[in-house]
Structure formats: structure tokens, C-alpha cells
């Protein structure tokens with residue numbers, strides 16, 4: 155397990171044990187202040203939208219394909235936007251900080 159820092163929609167930071175080897179979404183959907191992830195990680199709903207802290211953004215591969223297209227449709231999109239179901243949480247990302255994006 156590696157910690158992950160989650161900033162909820164009220165701006166409150168929570169440090170939780172992240173699930174490694176699966177997507178960031180798998181951790182975020184288990185907390186009350188997390189994401190809905192309605193499509194279950196199929197990259198079709200965008201309800202797992204997060205903002206990755208700037209310090210961590212360069213450590214992640216850039217969005218591709220369906221994720222890139224879905225992100226472009228979001229009104230709340232920022233340069234640091236990602237769909238958390240498309241970001242794998244690995245041990246080297248321990249301490250990763252992400253904020254839950256507003257509902258679009």
C-alpha cells in the first residue's frame with residue numbers, strides 16, 4: 155500500500171492508503187468524498203474526473219485515445235485534468251495528490 159492524498163470538493167485534504175496495481179479510481183470510488191465512476195472504469199462516463207497536482211503531472215503518461223477525447227468534452231477541464239480510471243496507481247506514485255473535479 156502507498157498513500158494517496160485526496161482533496162475533496164470542499165478543499166479538504168485526506169490521506170488514504172491507495173490501492174496499487176489498479177487505477178486511481180479504484181481508491182477514489184471507495185471514499186464518501188470520492189468519485190462516482192459510473193461506467194466502472196470503461197472510459198465512457200467521465201464521472202471519475204480529477205485534477206492531478208502539478209508536482210505529479212509530469213510523472214504520469216499523457217492521456218491517450220478515449221480519455222483524451224472525453225476530457226475535451228468536459229466544461230471543467232484543466233491542463234491537469236485526468237480520468238482517474240485511466241491512471242494506474244503504482245508504488246512509485248506514493249504520495250500522489252489529486253483533487254476531485256466538480257460534477258460536470
Ligand code: FES
Pocket residue numbers: 179191192193194195196197198199200201202237238239240
Ligand atoms: S469511471 Fe467512467 S470514465 Fe472513468
